[in-house]
Amino acid sequence: MSYYTHRPELHITAERGILNAPAGVLRSGNQWHVFHQYQPELDAPARWAHQFADQLPFDWDICDDAIAPEGDEIKVRAGAVIGTRSGSTELYFTSINQEGTSIHVAEVEDIDASLEEVSDDASAVDKHVRRVGQVVGNRDGFVDFRSPCVVPRWDYDEVSGEPLKGWLMLAVSGDQDKPQLMVLDSYDRREWSLRGPLTFDGTTGLEAVERLVSPRIIRLSDEVDGQMYDVLLVTIEHEGIDISGYLIGQLTGSTFTVKTSFTRLDFGHDFTRPRNTNVSLADQTDLPDYSSANIFGLMNGIGRYDDPSQHLSLAEEGWANCLSLPRVTTLQDGLIYQTPTPGLPAAIRTSERACMLTALIDASAADAEVQVELIDDQGRTAAVVCHQGDLLTFDRSMNPNHEGDHIAEGPLIAADTDALTIIVDGSAVEVFADGGAMTMASRLYAQSRIVEFRTTAVGSAVIEQQSSTFPLDFPKFHGMEPALPGEDEL
Numbered sequence: 001m002s003y004y005t006h007r008p009e010l011h012i013t014a015e016r017g018i019l020n021a022p023a024g025v026l027r028s029g030n031q032w033h034v035f036h037q038y039q040p041e042l043d044a045p046a047r048w049a050h051q052f053a054d055q056l057p058f059d060w061d062i063c064d065d066a067i068a069p070e071g072d073e074i075k076v077r078a079g080a081v082i083g084t085r086s087g088s089t090e091l092y093f094t095s096i097n098q099e100g101t102s103i104h105v106a107e108v109e110d111i112d113a114s115l116e117e118v119s120d121d122a123s124a125v126d127k128h129v130r131r132v133g134q135v136v137g138n139r140d141g142f143v144d145f146r147s148p149c150v151v152p153r154w155d156y157d158e159v160s161g162e163p164l165k166g167w168l169m170l171a172v173s174g175d176q177d178k179p180q181l182m183v184l185d186s187y188d189r190r191e192w193s194l195r196g197p198l199t200f201d202g203t204t205g206l207e208a209v210e211r212l213v214s215p216r217i218i219r220l221s222d223e224v225d226g227q228m229y230d231v232l233l234v235t236i237e238h239e240g241i242d243i244s245g246y247l248i249g250q251l252t253g254s255t256f257t258v259k260t261s262f263t264r265l266d267f268g269h270d271f272t273r274p275r276n277t278n279v280s281l282a283d284q285t286d287l288p289d290y291s292s293a294n295i296f297g298l299m300n301g302i303g304r305y306d307d308p309s310q311h312l313s314l315a316e317e318g319w320a321n322c323l324s325l326p327r328v329t330t331l332q333d334g335l336i337y338q339t340p341t342p343g344l345p346a347a348i349r350t351s352e353r354a355c356m357l358t359a360l361i362d363a364s365a366a367d368a369e370v371q372v373e374l375i376d377d378q379g380r381t382a383a384v385v386c387h388q389g390d391l392l393t394f395d396r397s398m399n400p401n402h403e404g405d406h407i408a409e410g411p412l413i414a415a416d417t418d419a420l421t422i423i424v425d426g427s428a429v430e431v432f433a434d435g436g437a438m439t440m441a442s443r444l445y446a447q448s449r450i451v452e453f454r455t456t457a458v459g460s461a462v463i464e465q466q467s468s469t470f471p472l473d474f475p476k477f478h479g480m481e482p483a484l485p486g487e488d489e490l
Contacts, residue, residue, distance in 0.1 A: 004377075004449040006313040008426035009351045010058040010344075011299070012051055012323040014038040015122060018308040019321040022296045023048055024081030025277040026089060028111060032057040032277075034296070035066055035091065036323065037078045040123060042309060045075040048093065050126065052115060057326045058347035064119050064126040067106060072097045078273075079103070080150040082167075082189075083111075083280025090189065091129070092169075094146040101146040103136035103171060105189070136171065136192050142182065147172045149216045151278065153185065154288065155252070168251075170198070170215040181215050181234075183254040195254040202258030204247060211237040214244075214273045217251065218293045220331040228290060229331060232256055233265070233274045235303070242272035242303040248334050260334040267410025268394060268431070268440030270301040271324060294341065297324045299428055299441050312401060312445045313427060322428050324441050335413075337436035340423065349472045354425040357453040359466035361418045363389040367459030372422060374429070374444070375452040382446040385431055387412075387420055392433050394440050401445035410438050424450045 007013055017040040026033045032053045037046050048067040051060045067076050077094035084090060089108040094101055107130050108114060114128045136145045149170040156163055169184040169192060181198035198215070206212060216233040230251045236243040248260035265274060277294040300306055300321050311320040327338040348354045361370045372385045383396040393409040396402040412418075412434055421432040424444070431440040457463050 004446070005353070006317055006427040006445060007319060008322050008354070008428045010347055010354055010425045011325060011428045012036065012060055012296075013319050013321070014040075014049060015062050016318055017041055017044065018314065018319070019298070019323070020046055021078045021273050021298050021303075022275040022323050023078040023093065024091065025275055025294070025296055025326075026081045026083050026111075026280060027277055027283075027294070028083050028089070028280040029283060030055050032326075033081065033089070033111060034060070034323070035081055037076070039308075042314075045069050045073075046077055048076060048091070050114065056343040056347060057341055058344065061115070062118070063114050064124045066091060066108075066126055066129050067093055067131075068123075068125050070131070074098070077101075077146065079148045080278070082150050082152075082278050083282060084189075085281040087280070087282040089280075090150075092135070092148045092150050094148070095134070100138070100144045102134050102138070103145050103148045105132045105135050106130060107132055132190070135190055136169070136184065140194055142173045142180070142194070142197075144175075145171050145173045145182065147214055149276070150189075151217060151276070152281065152288075154219050168217070170217055172213055172215065177211065179211060179213055181212060183251070197254060199255050200247075200258055201255050202249070203261050204258055205262035206234075206236070209236050209238070213237060216274060216276045218276045218295075218329070219288075219290050220293060220329070221290045222331045222333065223291075224333040229259065230256070231293075231331065231336065233276070233295070234262075235273050237303065237305075240305050241301055244272050244274055244297065246336055248331070248336075263335065264410070265336065265338075266297065266439045266441050267392070267408055268301075268429075269396070269405065269408050269442040270299045271297045271439075271441040272301060272303045273298050277326070291330070293329045294326045295329050295338075296326055297441065299324055299443060324428075325423070325430060327436075327439070330436075335437070338439050339432060339436040340421065340430075344423070345469050348423075348469045351425075351471050353449060353471070354423070355450060355453075355471075355474075356424070356469045357420065357422045357455075357466065358469075359420045359455065360464045361387060361420065361457075362462040362464060363387050363418045365389070365460035368461035369458040370418075370420070370461045370463060371456045371458060372420065373454040373456075374422075374424060374446070374450050375454050376446050376448045377451045378448055380447060382450060383429065383442075383444050385420065385422055385440075387418060387433060389418065390414075392431070392438050392440065394429075394431060394442050396442065396444055399444070399446065401447070408440055408442060410440065412438055422453065
């Protein structure tokens with residue numbers, strides 16, 4: 001039997017303890033900086049970790065922690081990260097004390113300096129991070145501001161038509177059981193003006209939702225009509241589970257005019273609280289690129305209701321939760337498409353345990369179905385992905401570690417070409433179907449290493465083309481050879 005661990009290689013996990021949520025992501029030059037909220041131990045207060053990757057976001061190095069509770073703080077929670085025109089990096093985070101929550105900021109003058117020397121002490125806090133202080137507290141009858149998203153303003157003056165300078169913040173305020181989404185703006189990132197509670201113009205699909213949290217916003221150009229749109233990412237807390245999705249439209253002041261009502265972003269068992277990736281303004285010499293964006297999510301479908309002590313990975317290996325791989329996000333005819341970041345096949349080949357299946361299929365007939373079994377090195381089926389033309393399912397219930405779990409399913413739209421990409425990385429499985437129109441992220445505590453994708457065409461289904469990618473030194477299991485790179489993957 002080959003060595004098996006639940007810990008992914010290419011996905012971000014906490015060095016130790018529990019990863020609670022992505023906090024903020026910044027691309028600076030060729031580097032990816034990901035900050036995430038985590039607890040070093042089950043009963044430890046939450047803090048921020050910092051990891052970075054050079055060039056491709058699959059090989060992560062751990063830096064000293066960015067933020068830890070100070071003074072009367074009980075814990076610090078997620079927020080946002082931006083890169084300013086001067087080259088500094090600012091961390092916006094939720095500070096929690098006995099009085100409630102507020103939004104604070106810390107600054108890193110030179111983020112490259114944070115990479116040069118890392119302490120052997122896993123609890124060390126980066127000496128290059130300087131706290132500035134509170135920037136948003138109780139005001140105008142609204143209390144407990146938290147979960148900030150900060151982005152450069154991209155709206156225009158209605159009279160002159162000129163782009164407006166400054167910054168936009170989305171945040172949450174109020175009681176946890178009845179949260180309100182808020183909109184603020186600023187010219188200097190220190191004094192923030194409250195536009196007001198976020199309101200909607202049009203049908204949202206959220207009219208009956210009481211607990212809407214974790215707002216994030218990105219701007220994308222629709223590849224079909226060529227128009228610019230705002231994409232509002234939100235998470236619904238509903239009956240103990242998280243449902244993350246998006247609305248397409250236009251944010252003006254504090255009103256979001258809806259073009260596309262709430263649409264679920266991922267239909268797997270474990271995806272929540274997506275985060276946008278900001279690009280350092282010091283790297284921008286031309287107009288911003290709104291053709292695509294990169295988002296990360298937490299691979300945990302329960303969010304803040306989760307009990308980490310029940311995670312098999314924590315019990316056996318001392319860690320819990322991971323982030324999804326970064327997803328290249330585009331807008332096509334009012335719908336979001338998500339695909340893996342380029343370079344993944346090469347990263348898998350140089351890994352030790354990750355693997356991937358890509359397949360072009362035809363499942364358009366009523367009786368057509370393509371099944372993909374994830375087989376471990378003992379010949380056991382750990383999970384099954386099924387493409388039925390108009391429905392995608394992920395079933396892990398045959399696995400003893402997921403016995404009784406529901407089958408995740410999501411609708412597929414009519415496509416010229418049916419396709420499947422399945423990525424397995426330790427206990428993280430991500431599925432992309434039909435060019436990214438459908439995604440599923442699910443935790444999979446397999447009994448041992450996945451070594452084969454066993455595909456079956458049912459009814460009139462046709463598997464037109466398929467290939468598997470495994471590490472280059474992957475031993476021969478079940479008659480398989482390690483995949484060699486194709487020209488388009490180099």
